[in-house]
Amino acid sequence: MHLPVVVGVDGSEPSLRAVDRAADEATLRAVPLRIVHAYRWDRYEGTALAREIGLPSASVTPDDILVAAGRRARRHHPDLAVTLEAVAEEPEYVLLREARHASAVIVGTRGRGEVADLLLGSVSLSVATAATCPVIVIRGDDGNRAAEGRHGRVVVGVSDAPTAAVRFACEEARRRGAALDAIRAWRCPTRETADHPLFTGTPERLHEERAAEELEAALADAPADVRLRRHTVEGPARRVLLTASREADLLVVGRHRPGQYGHRLGRIAHTLLHHSACPVAVVPDTP
Template identity: 40%
Template sequence: MSGPVVVGVDGSPSALAAVDVAAVEARVREVELRVIHAFTWPAMHAPHGASPLGPPAGVLREAVEDLLAQAVGRARTAAPGVGVSHAVLAGEAVSVLEAQSRTAQLIVVGHRGSGGFLELLLGSTAVHLSAHARCPVMVVRGRSDRAGPVVAAVDGSPQGQPAVAFAFAEAALRGADLLALHVWSTWADHGEHRFGDPVDLTDLIGDVDQLQAEEERVLAEALSAHRRRYPELTIRTSLVRGRTRPALIEASGRAQLLVVGARGRGGFAGILLGSVSQAVLHHARCPVTVVRSGP
Protein backbone atom coordinates (compact mmCIF):
# COMPACT_ATOMS: atom_id res chain seq x y z
CA MET A 1 0.00 0.00 0.00
CA SER A 2 1.37 3.42 -0.93
CA GLY A 3 -0.62 5.62 1.46
CA PRO A 4 0.92 7.80 4.15
CA VAL A 5 1.72 7.08 7.76
CA VAL A 6 -0.82 8.98 9.85
CA VAL A 7 -0.24 10.05 13.44
CA GLY A 8 -2.90 11.48 15.72
CA VAL A 9 -1.82 14.29 18.04
CA ASP A 10 -3.56 16.03 20.91
CA GLY A 11 -0.65 17.71 22.70
CA SER A 12 -0.17 14.96 25.27
CA PRO A 13 3.30 13.53 25.99
CA SER A 14 2.07 10.16 24.74
CA ALA A 15 1.04 11.67 21.39
CA LEU A 16 4.38 13.45 20.98
CA ALA A 17 6.17 10.15 21.59
CA ALA A 18 3.95 8.66 18.88
CA VAL A 19 5.07 11.43 16.49
CA ASP A 20 8.71 10.40 16.93
CA VAL A 21 7.90 6.78 16.14
CA ALA A 22 5.58 7.63 13.25
CA ALA A 23 8.20 9.84 11.61
CA VAL A 24 10.70 7.01 11.53
CA GLU A 25 8.03 4.63 10.23
CA ALA A 26 7.35 7.06 7.38
CA ARG A 27 11.05 7.34 6.61
CA VAL A 28 11.68 3.60 6.33
CA ARG A 29 8.59 3.25 4.15
CA GLU A 30 9.61 6.27 2.04
CA VAL A 31 6.17 7.84 2.33
CA GLU A 32 4.71 11.06 3.70
CA LEU A 33 3.89 11.55 7.35
CA ARG A 34 0.49 13.12 7.94
CA VAL A 35 -0.02 14.76 11.34
CA ILE A 36 -3.71 14.92 12.24
CA HIS A 37 -5.44 16.81 15.03
CA ALA A 38 -9.14 16.12 15.57
CA PHE A 39 -10.91 19.24 16.79
CA THR A 40 -14.22 19.55 18.59
CA TRP A 41 -15.55 22.69 20.21
CA PRO A 42 -15.33 22.34 23.99
CA ALA A 43 -18.58 22.42 25.90
CA MET A 44 -18.59 25.74 27.71
CA HIS A 45 -20.85 28.66 28.57
CA ALA A 46 -19.55 31.79 26.88
CA PRO A 47 -19.97 34.98 28.96
CA HIS A 48 -22.11 37.79 27.59
CA GLY A 49 -20.27 40.82 26.31
CA ALA A 50 -16.68 41.24 25.15
CA SER A 51 -14.04 38.96 26.62
CA PRO A 52 -10.75 40.52 27.77
CA LEU A 53 -8.96 37.47 26.36
CA GLY A 54 -10.18 38.08 22.84
CA PRO A 55 -12.39 35.89 20.61
CA PRO A 56 -12.58 32.28 21.84
CA ALA A 57 -12.06 30.99 18.32
CA GLY A 58 -8.83 32.95 18.03
CA VAL A 59 -7.44 31.59 21.28
CA LEU A 60 -8.32 28.01 20.36
CA ARG A 61 -6.90 28.42 16.86
CA GLU A 62 -3.60 29.65 18.25
CA ALA A 63 -3.46 26.73 20.69
CA VAL A 64 -4.08 24.21 17.91
CA GLU A 65 -1.50 25.85 15.65
CA ASP A 66 1.08 25.72 18.44
CA LEU A 67 0.25 22.06 19.05
CA LEU A 68 0.70 21.18 15.38
CA ALA A 69 3.89 23.22 15.05
CA GLN A 70 5.39 21.33 17.98
CA ALA A 71 4.39 17.97 16.50
CA VAL A 72 5.73 18.82 13.03
CA GLY A 73 8.99 20.03 14.56
CA ARG A 74 9.33 16.77 16.50
CA ALA A 75 8.72 14.76 13.34
CA ARG A 76 11.36 16.62 11.32
CA THR A 77 13.89 16.22 14.12
CA ALA A 78 13.17 12.50 14.50
CA ALA A 79 13.34 11.78 10.75
CA PRO A 80 15.03 14.57 8.75
CA GLY A 81 14.04 14.62 5.11
CA VAL A 82 10.63 13.06 5.59
CA GLY A 83 7.77 14.95 3.96
CA VAL A 84 5.37 16.12 6.65
CA SER A 85 1.87 17.48 6.15
CA HIS A 86 -0.64 18.42 8.81
CA ALA A 87 -4.33 19.05 9.09
CA VAL A 88 -6.98 19.97 11.63
CA LEU A 89 -10.13 17.96 11.00
CA ALA A 90 -13.45 18.55 12.71
CA GLY A 91 -14.82 15.62 14.68
CA GLU A 92 -14.09 13.18 17.45
CA ALA A 93 -10.61 11.69 17.35
CA VAL A 94 -11.88 8.14 16.88
CA SER A 95 -14.05 9.03 13.88
CA VAL A 96 -11.42 11.24 12.27
CA LEU A 97 -8.62 8.69 12.54
CA GLU A 98 -10.85 5.83 11.46
CA ALA A 99 -11.65 7.78 8.30
CA GLN A 100 -7.94 8.44 7.75
CA SER A 101 -7.24 4.71 8.01
CA ARG A 102 -9.07 4.13 4.73
CA THR A 103 -6.17 5.63 2.77
CA ALA A 104 -3.26 5.22 5.22
CA GLN A 105 -0.91 2.28 5.39
CA LEU A 106 -0.36 2.75 9.12
CA ILE A 107 -1.99 4.74 11.93
CA VAL A 108 0.17 5.62 14.93
CA VAL A 109 -1.26 6.82 18.25
CA GLY A 110 -0.09 7.19 21.82
CA HIS A 111 -1.36 4.81 24.44
CA ARG A 112 -3.09 7.61 26.36
CA GLY A 113 -4.46 10.94 25.23
CA SER A 114 -4.87 14.26 26.96
CA GLY A 115 -8.53 13.55 27.71
CA GLY A 116 -8.04 10.32 29.65
CA PHE A 117 -8.52 9.94 33.38
CA LEU A 118 -5.30 9.29 35.26
CA GLU A 119 -6.42 5.85 36.37
CA LEU A 120 -6.96 4.61 32.80
CA LEU A 121 -4.08 2.59 31.40
CA LEU A 122 -5.12 3.01 27.79
CA GLY A 123 -7.13 5.64 26.00
CA SER A 124 -10.40 4.76 24.32
CA THR A 125 -9.11 6.11 20.99
CA ALA A 126 -6.35 3.49 20.82
CA VAL A 127 -8.67 0.62 21.74
CA HIS A 128 -11.39 1.65 19.32
CA LEU A 129 -9.00 2.19 16.41
CA SER A 130 -7.35 -1.17 16.96
CA ALA A 131 -10.75 -2.81 16.57
CA HIS A 132 -12.14 -0.74 13.69
CA ALA A 133 -9.35 0.83 11.59
CA ARG A 134 -8.93 -0.28 7.98
CA CYS A 135 -5.13 -0.42 8.28
CA PRO A 136 -2.73 -1.61 11.00
CA VAL A 137 -2.68 0.51 14.17
CA MET A 138 0.54 1.04 16.10
CA VAL A 139 0.06 2.04 19.74
CA VAL A 140 3.21 3.58 21.19
CA ARG A 141 3.84 2.56 24.78
CA GLY A 142 6.76 1.42 26.91
CA ARG A 143 10.24 1.89 25.50
CA SER A 144 10.35 2.85 21.84
CA ASP A 145 14.04 2.35 21.03
CA ARG A 146 14.75 -0.02 18.16
CA ALA A 147 16.64 -2.63 20.15
CA GLY A 148 15.65 -6.26 20.18
CA PRO A 149 13.56 -8.24 17.70
CA VAL A 150 10.16 -7.66 16.20
CA VAL A 151 7.95 -10.21 17.94
CA ALA A 152 5.09 -11.75 15.98
CA ALA A 153 2.31 -13.47 17.90
CA VAL A 154 1.50 -16.53 15.78
CA ASP A 155 -1.62 -18.57 16.51
CA GLY A 156 -1.89 -20.44 13.22
CA SER A 157 -5.33 -19.10 12.36
CA PRO A 158 -6.23 -17.65 8.95
CA GLN A 159 -7.27 -14.38 10.58
CA GLY A 160 -3.83 -14.15 12.17
CA GLN A 161 -1.95 -14.32 8.87
CA PRO A 162 -2.11 -10.57 8.06
CA ALA A 163 -0.40 -9.85 11.38
CA VAL A 164 2.36 -12.36 10.60
CA ALA A 165 2.84 -10.81 7.15
CA PHE A 166 3.05 -7.34 8.69
CA ALA A 167 5.62 -8.51 11.25
CA PHE A 168 7.86 -9.98 8.55
CA ALA A 169 7.65 -6.80 6.46
CA GLU A 170 8.26 -4.57 9.48
CA ALA A 171 11.31 -6.56 10.60
CA ALA A 172 12.73 -6.29 7.08
CA LEU A 173 12.13 -2.52 7.00
CA ARG A 174 13.79 -2.06 10.37
CA GLY A 175 16.71 -4.40 9.67
CA ALA A 176 15.71 -6.32 12.80
CA ASP A 177 15.45 -9.99 13.65
CA LEU A 178 12.02 -11.56 13.79
CA LEU A 179 10.91 -13.70 16.71
CA ALA A 180 7.83 -15.78 15.88
CA LEU A 181 6.19 -16.69 19.17
CA HIS A 182 3.54 -19.39 19.37
CA VAL A 183 1.91 -20.13 22.71
CA TRP A 184 0.05 -23.37 23.30
CA SER A 185 -1.46 -25.12 26.27
CA THR A 186 -3.55 -28.04 27.42
CA TRP A 187 -6.64 -27.69 29.56
CA ALA A 188 -4.57 -28.97 32.46
CA ASP A 189 -2.31 -25.90 32.18
CA HIS A 190 -5.13 -23.59 33.20
CA GLY A 191 -5.10 -24.26 36.92
CA GLU A 192 -7.85 -25.85 38.91
CA HIS A 193 -11.20 -27.36 38.04
CA ARG A 194 -14.08 -24.94 38.43
CA PHE A 195 -15.27 -26.80 41.51
CA GLY A 196 -11.92 -26.19 43.20
CA ASP A 197 -10.22 -29.55 42.85
CA PRO A 198 -6.96 -29.87 40.88
CA VAL A 199 -7.39 -32.07 37.83
CA ASP A 200 -5.14 -33.96 35.44
CA LEU A 201 -6.70 -34.00 32.01
CA THR A 202 -3.87 -35.81 30.26
CA ASP A 203 -6.06 -38.84 29.72
CA LEU A 204 -8.62 -36.60 27.98
CA ILE A 205 -6.27 -34.55 25.80
CA GLY A 206 -3.92 -37.32 24.75
CA ASP A 207 -0.15 -37.45 24.70
CA VAL A 208 1.42 -34.05 25.49
CA ASP A 209 4.44 -34.73 23.30
CA GLN A 210 2.15 -35.40 20.39
CA LEU A 211 0.30 -32.16 21.05
CA GLN A 212 3.57 -30.25 21.12
CA ALA A 213 4.62 -31.77 17.82
CA GLU A 214 1.33 -30.67 16.31
CA GLU A 215 1.82 -27.11 17.59
CA GLU A 216 5.32 -27.09 16.08
CA ARG A 217 3.77 -28.02 12.76
CA VAL A 218 1.19 -25.22 13.09
CA LEU A 219 3.97 -22.68 13.72
CA ALA A 220 6.08 -23.91 10.81
CA GLU A 221 3.16 -23.79 8.39
CA ALA A 222 2.18 -20.29 9.48
CA LEU A 223 5.69 -19.04 8.66
CA SER A 224 6.59 -21.02 5.56
CA ALA A 225 5.30 -18.68 2.85
CA HIS A 226 6.74 -15.61 4.56
CA ARG A 227 10.17 -17.24 4.96
CA ARG A 228 10.36 -17.67 1.19
CA ARG A 229 9.47 -14.03 0.64
CA TYR A 230 12.14 -12.74 3.05
CA PRO A 231 15.10 -15.11 2.61
CA GLU A 232 17.59 -12.63 4.11
CA LEU A 233 15.63 -12.10 7.31
CA THR A 234 16.95 -13.66 10.51
CA ILE A 235 14.03 -15.59 11.98
CA ARG A 236 13.86 -17.24 15.36
CA THR A 237 10.95 -19.27 16.63
CA SER A 238 9.73 -19.83 20.14
CA LEU A 239 7.15 -22.42 21.17
CA VAL A 240 5.91 -21.65 24.66
CA ARG A 241 3.63 -23.84 26.70
CA GLY A 242 1.53 -21.68 28.97
CA ARG A 243 -0.87 -18.77 28.85
CA THR A 244 -0.82 -16.45 25.89
CA ARG A 245 -1.18 -13.07 27.55
CA PRO A 246 1.63 -13.41 30.12
CA ALA A 247 3.93 -14.96 27.49
CA LEU A 248 3.45 -12.07 25.06
CA ILE A 249 3.81 -9.42 27.74
CA GLU A 250 7.03 -11.03 28.94
CA ALA A 251 8.39 -11.21 25.37
CA SER A 252 7.58 -7.51 24.87
CA GLY A 253 10.15 -6.64 27.52
CA ARG A 254 12.93 -7.69 25.13
CA ALA A 255 11.29 -6.54 21.89
CA GLN A 256 11.25 -3.33 19.87
CA LEU A 257 7.76 -4.08 18.55
CA LEU A 258 5.04 -6.62 19.29
CA VAL A 259 2.66 -7.50 16.44
CA VAL A 260 -0.67 -9.19 17.15
CA GLY A 261 -3.85 -9.94 15.27
CA ALA A 262 -7.04 -8.21 16.34
CA ARG A 263 -8.70 -11.52 17.18
CA GLY A 264 -7.22 -14.98 17.43
CA ARG A 265 -8.50 -18.46 16.74
CA GLY A 266 -10.17 -18.69 20.14
CA GLY A 267 -12.29 -15.56 19.77
CA PHE A 268 -16.02 -15.22 19.28
CA ALA A 269 -17.04 -14.21 15.78
CA GLY A 270 -18.74 -10.99 16.86
CA ILE A 271 -15.82 -9.65 18.89
CA LEU A 272 -13.63 -7.23 16.92
CA LEU A 273 -10.79 -7.04 19.44
CA GLY A 274 -9.87 -10.15 21.40
CA SER A 275 -8.85 -10.35 25.03
CA VAL A 276 -5.21 -11.11 24.18
CA SER A 277 -4.93 -8.03 21.96
CA GLN A 278 -6.52 -5.86 24.63
CA ALA A 279 -4.21 -7.26 27.30
CA VAL A 280 -1.02 -6.46 25.38
CA LEU A 281 -2.33 -3.00 24.49
CA HIS A 282 -2.69 -2.33 28.19
CA HIS A 283 0.44 -4.00 29.53
CA ALA A 284 3.11 -4.51 26.84
CA ARG A 285 6.51 -2.96 27.52
CA CYS A 286 7.10 -1.88 23.92
CA PRO A 287 4.96 -0.48 21.09
CA VAL A 288 2.21 -2.79 19.84
CA THR A 289 0.78 -3.05 16.33
CA VAL A 290 -2.67 -4.58 15.94
CA VAL A 291 -3.47 -5.92 12.47
CA ARG A 292 -7.02 -6.78 11.53
CA SER A 293 -7.78 -9.58 9.11
CA GLY A 294 -10.46 -7.72 7.16
CA PRO A 295 -13.17 -5.08 7.22
Protein backbone atom coordinates (compact mmCIF):
# COMPACT_ATOMS: atom_id res chain seq x y z
CA MET A 1 0.00 0.00 0.00
CA HIS A 2 1.35 3.40 -1.00
CA LEU A 3 0.65 5.77 1.87
CA PRO A 4 0.17 9.37 0.72
CA VAL A 5 2.12 12.44 1.66
CA VAL A 6 -0.24 14.72 3.60
CA VAL A 7 0.02 18.51 3.71
CA GLY A 8 -2.04 20.91 5.81
CA VAL A 9 -3.10 24.22 4.26
CA ASP A 10 -4.84 27.28 5.64
CA GLY A 11 -4.54 29.63 2.69
CA SER A 12 -1.43 31.42 3.97
CA GLU A 13 1.70 31.78 1.87
CA PRO A 14 3.75 29.51 4.21
CA SER A 15 1.15 26.76 3.84
CA LEU A 16 1.21 27.04 0.03
CA ARG A 17 5.00 26.80 0.10
CA ALA A 18 4.46 23.63 2.11
CA VAL A 19 2.28 22.36 -0.76
CA ASP A 20 5.21 22.88 -3.16
CA ARG A 21 7.43 20.76 -0.94
CA ALA A 22 4.73 18.15 -0.38
CA ALA A 23 4.19 17.74 -4.13
CA ASP A 24 7.93 17.17 -4.57
CA GLU A 25 8.01 14.69 -1.70
CA ALA A 26 5.05 12.73 -3.07
CA THR A 27 6.64 12.59 -6.51
CA LEU A 28 9.97 11.40 -5.10
CA ARG A 29 8.15 8.62 -3.22
CA ALA A 30 5.81 7.79 -6.13
CA VAL A 31 2.78 8.15 -3.85
CA PRO A 32 -0.37 10.32 -3.96
CA LEU A 33 -0.61 13.75 -2.37
CA ARG A 34 -3.40 14.51 0.07
CA ILE A 35 -4.17 18.19 0.81
CA VAL A 36 -6.19 18.89 3.93
CA HIS A 37 -7.75 22.13 5.14
CA ALA A 38 -9.21 22.50 8.63
CA TYR A 39 -12.04 25.07 8.77
CA ARG A 40 -11.16 26.44 12.18
CA TRP A 41 -7.56 27.29 11.34
CA ASP A 42 -8.30 30.97 10.83
CA ARG A 43 -9.77 31.27 14.30
CA TYR A 44 -6.30 31.71 15.76
CA GLU A 45 -4.08 32.20 12.74
CA GLY A 46 -5.33 35.62 11.61
CA THR A 47 -6.56 36.70 8.20
CA ALA A 48 -3.52 37.20 5.92
CA LEU A 49 -4.26 35.03 2.88
CA ALA A 50 -1.75 34.26 0.15
CA ARG A 51 -2.01 36.49 -2.92
CA GLU A 52 -2.47 33.42 -5.07
CA ILE A 53 -5.99 32.93 -3.73
CA GLY A 54 -6.93 36.32 -5.14
CA LEU A 55 -9.99 36.93 -2.95
CA PRO A 56 -10.67 39.04 0.14
CA SER A 57 -10.52 37.07 3.37
CA ALA A 58 -14.18 37.60 4.21
CA SER A 59 -15.35 35.85 1.03
CA VAL A 60 -12.92 32.92 0.91
CA THR A 61 -14.39 29.44 1.33
CA PRO A 62 -12.64 26.17 2.19
CA ASP A 63 -13.09 25.13 -1.43
CA ASP A 64 -11.28 28.27 -2.60
CA ILE A 65 -8.29 27.40 -0.43
CA LEU A 66 -8.22 23.78 -1.58
CA VAL A 67 -8.55 24.68 -5.25
CA ALA A 68 -5.62 27.11 -4.96
CA ALA A 69 -3.56 24.47 -3.17
CA GLY A 70 -4.38 21.80 -5.73
CA ARG A 71 -3.46 24.14 -8.57
CA ARG A 72 -0.18 24.88 -6.83
CA ALA A 73 0.61 21.17 -6.40
CA ARG A 74 0.09 20.43 -10.10
CA ARG A 75 2.14 23.40 -11.26
CA HIS A 76 5.35 21.36 -11.31
CA HIS A 77 3.81 17.87 -11.19
CA PRO A 78 0.81 17.80 -13.56
CA ASP A 79 0.50 13.99 -13.39
CA LEU A 80 0.54 13.79 -9.59
CA ALA A 81 -2.52 12.14 -8.03
CA VAL A 82 -3.98 14.74 -5.66
CA THR A 83 -6.94 14.49 -3.29
CA LEU A 84 -8.47 17.46 -1.47
CA GLU A 85 -10.50 17.52 1.74
CA ALA A 86 -11.88 20.19 4.05
CA VAL A 87 -12.65 19.15 7.63
CA ALA A 88 -14.55 21.14 10.27
CA GLU A 89 -12.19 20.35 13.14
CA GLU A 90 -9.18 21.74 14.93
CA PRO A 91 -6.16 21.49 12.59
CA GLU A 92 -3.79 19.65 14.90
CA TYR A 93 -6.38 16.91 15.52
CA VAL A 94 -7.00 16.54 11.80
CA LEU A 95 -3.31 16.29 10.89
CA LEU A 96 -2.47 13.93 13.73
CA ARG A 97 -5.28 11.65 12.58
CA GLU A 98 -4.09 11.88 8.98
CA ALA A 99 -0.56 11.01 10.10
CA ARG A 100 -1.68 7.50 11.08
CA HIS A 101 -2.13 6.67 7.41
CA ALA A 102 0.60 8.81 5.79
CA SER A 103 4.18 8.30 4.70
CA ALA A 104 4.93 11.86 5.84
CA VAL A 105 3.12 15.05 6.91
CA ILE A 106 4.30 18.42 5.61
CA VAL A 107 3.50 21.66 7.43
CA GLY A 108 4.53 25.29 7.12
CA THR A 109 6.26 27.23 9.84
CA ARG A 110 3.18 29.20 10.73
CA GLY A 111 -0.18 30.17 9.29
CA ARG A 112 -1.94 33.47 8.90
CA GLY A 113 -0.23 35.76 11.36
CA GLU A 114 1.90 38.90 11.44
CA VAL A 115 5.07 37.00 12.42
CA ALA A 116 4.52 34.18 9.94
CA ASP A 117 8.15 33.27 9.25
CA LEU A 118 9.77 34.06 12.58
CA LEU A 119 8.77 31.23 14.90
CA LEU A 120 6.99 27.92 14.61
CA GLY A 121 3.21 28.07 14.97
CA SER A 122 1.35 26.04 17.59
CA VAL A 123 -0.25 23.68 15.05
CA SER A 124 3.03 22.76 13.38
CA LEU A 125 4.71 22.28 16.75
CA SER A 126 1.90 20.03 18.02
CA VAL A 127 2.02 17.87 14.91
CA ALA A 128 5.83 17.54 14.99
CA THR A 129 5.63 16.57 18.67
CA ALA A 130 3.02 13.82 18.43
CA ALA A 131 2.61 12.53 14.85
CA THR A 132 3.13 8.83 14.28
CA CYS A 133 4.92 9.38 10.96
CA PRO A 134 7.78 11.71 9.94
CA VAL A 135 6.85 15.40 9.88
CA ILE A 136 8.68 17.85 7.63
CA VAL A 137 8.42 21.47 8.72
CA ILE A 138 9.17 23.98 5.99
CA ARG A 139 11.81 26.50 6.96
CA GLY A 140 14.22 28.72 5.05
CA ASP A 141 13.64 31.19 2.23
CA ASP A 142 15.03 29.40 -0.84
CA GLY A 143 11.71 28.06 -2.09
CA ASN A 144 12.07 24.74 -0.26
CA ARG A 145 11.68 22.65 -3.39
CA ALA A 146 12.84 19.13 -2.61
CA ALA A 147 13.38 18.44 -6.31
CA GLU A 148 15.68 21.44 -6.68
CA GLY A 149 17.98 21.17 -3.69
CA ARG A 150 20.68 23.83 -3.84
CA HIS A 151 23.26 22.03 -1.73
CA GLY A 152 22.89 18.34 -2.62
CA ARG A 153 23.18 17.63 1.07
CA VAL A 154 20.98 15.99 3.71
CA VAL A 155 22.08 16.27 7.36
CA VAL A 156 21.12 13.94 10.19
CA GLY A 157 21.84 14.53 13.85
CA VAL A 158 22.91 11.24 15.42
CA SER A 159 22.11 10.49 19.06
CA ASP A 160 23.60 7.84 21.35
CA ALA A 161 21.77 4.92 19.73
CA PRO A 162 20.54 4.05 16.23
CA THR A 163 17.12 5.51 15.51
CA ALA A 164 14.51 5.66 12.78
CA ALA A 165 15.90 9.10 11.97
CA VAL A 166 19.07 7.60 10.50
CA ARG A 167 17.09 5.20 8.29
CA PHE A 168 14.83 8.03 7.15
CA ALA A 169 17.81 10.27 6.36
CA CYS A 170 19.44 7.52 4.30
CA GLU A 171 16.25 7.08 2.28
CA GLU A 172 15.90 10.83 1.72
CA ALA A 173 19.51 11.21 0.58
CA ARG A 174 19.15 8.26 -1.79
CA ARG A 175 15.90 9.61 -3.29
CA ARG A 176 17.53 12.96 -3.97
CA GLY A 177 20.90 11.66 -5.12
CA ALA A 178 22.34 13.79 -2.32
CA ALA A 179 25.22 13.25 0.09
CA LEU A 180 24.29 12.41 3.67
CA ASP A 181 26.24 14.15 6.41
CA ALA A 182 25.82 12.28 9.70
CA ILE A 183 26.84 14.50 12.60
CA ARG A 184 27.56 13.47 16.18
CA ALA A 185 28.16 16.46 18.44
CA TRP A 186 30.25 15.93 21.56
CA ARG A 187 31.39 17.99 24.54
CA CYS A 188 34.10 17.65 27.14
CA PRO A 189 32.94 18.72 30.61
CA THR A 190 35.17 21.50 31.91
CA ARG A 191 35.72 19.68 35.20
CA GLU A 192 37.61 16.92 33.42
CA THR A 193 41.32 17.69 33.17
CA ALA A 194 44.29 15.85 31.77
CA ASP A 195 45.48 14.86 35.25
CA HIS A 196 42.17 13.19 36.17
CA PRO A 197 43.04 9.65 37.45
CA LEU A 198 40.51 8.00 35.11
CA PHE A 199 42.12 9.37 31.96
CA THR A 200 45.32 8.10 30.38
CA GLY A 201 45.04 10.52 27.44
CA THR A 202 43.53 13.95 27.03
CA PRO A 203 39.82 14.13 27.95
CA GLU A 204 39.02 15.84 24.66
CA ARG A 205 40.48 13.02 22.62
CA LEU A 206 38.65 10.37 24.62
CA HIS A 207 35.31 12.13 24.28
CA GLU A 208 35.82 12.52 20.55
CA GLU A 209 36.76 8.85 20.19
CA ARG A 210 33.64 7.84 22.09
CA ALA A 211 31.52 10.05 19.83
CA ALA A 212 33.11 8.46 16.76
CA GLU A 213 32.33 4.97 18.08
CA GLU A 214 28.70 5.94 18.74
CA LEU A 215 28.45 7.41 15.26
CA GLU A 216 29.78 4.23 13.67
CA ALA A 217 27.30 2.14 15.66
CA ALA A 218 24.39 4.30 14.55
CA LEU A 219 25.44 4.02 10.90
CA ALA A 220 26.19 0.29 10.92
CA ASP A 221 23.15 -0.54 8.78
CA ALA A 222 23.39 2.41 6.38
CA PRO A 223 22.89 1.31 2.74
CA ALA A 224 26.10 1.00 0.75
CA ASP A 225 24.76 3.15 -2.09
CA VAL A 226 24.36 6.25 0.08
CA ARG A 227 27.17 8.80 -0.13
CA LEU A 228 27.78 8.94 3.58
CA ARG A 229 30.06 11.43 5.31
CA ARG A 230 30.78 11.13 9.01
CA HIS A 231 31.43 14.12 11.29
CA THR A 232 32.20 14.34 15.00
CA VAL A 233 31.99 17.98 16.04
CA GLU A 234 32.79 19.51 19.40
CA GLY A 235 30.07 21.78 20.74
CA PRO A 236 26.41 21.84 21.82
CA ALA A 237 24.30 19.77 19.43
CA ARG A 238 21.83 22.60 18.89
CA ARG A 239 24.54 24.98 17.74
CA VAL A 240 26.34 22.37 15.63
CA LEU A 241 23.17 21.35 13.77
CA LEU A 242 21.95 24.92 13.27
CA THR A 243 25.28 25.71 11.64
CA ALA A 244 24.98 22.63 9.42
CA SER A 245 21.45 23.65 8.37
CA ARG A 246 22.83 26.69 6.54
CA GLU A 247 24.21 24.47 3.78
CA ALA A 248 21.66 21.65 3.79
CA ASP A 249 18.50 20.88 1.85
CA LEU A 250 17.00 18.88 4.72
CA LEU A 251 17.90 18.45 8.38
CA VAL A 252 16.73 15.22 10.04
CA VAL A 253 16.36 14.71 13.79
CA GLY A 254 14.78 11.95 15.86
CA ARG A 255 12.02 12.07 18.42
CA HIS A 256 11.97 9.62 21.33
CA ARG A 257 9.05 7.36 22.05
CA PRO A 258 6.42 8.69 24.49
CA GLY A 259 7.39 8.39 28.15
CA GLN A 260 5.31 8.55 31.30
CA TYR A 261 4.43 12.16 30.54
CA GLY A 262 3.32 11.46 26.97
CA HIS A 263 4.80 12.89 23.78
CA ARG A 264 7.66 15.30 24.26
CA LEU A 265 9.93 17.11 21.83
CA GLY A 266 13.52 17.35 22.98
CA ARG A 267 15.29 20.68 23.40
CA ILE A 268 17.47 20.10 20.37
CA ALA A 269 14.56 19.39 18.02
CA HIS A 270 12.57 22.26 19.51
CA THR A 271 15.39 24.72 18.81
CA LEU A 272 15.92 23.45 15.27
CA LEU A 273 12.21 23.73 14.41
CA HIS A 274 12.27 27.38 15.44
CA HIS A 275 15.59 28.46 13.96
CA SER A 276 16.85 26.07 11.26
CA ALA A 277 17.88 27.61 7.94
CA CYS A 278 16.42 24.66 6.00
CA PRO A 279 13.41 22.32 6.29
CA VAL A 280 13.48 20.00 9.32
CA ALA A 281 12.21 16.42 9.39
CA VAL A 282 11.22 15.12 12.82
CA VAL A 283 11.15 11.32 12.80
CA PRO A 284 9.50 9.39 15.65
CA ASP A 285 11.48 6.49 17.01
CA THR A 286 10.02 3.05 16.40
CA PRO A 287 10.27 -0.20 18.33
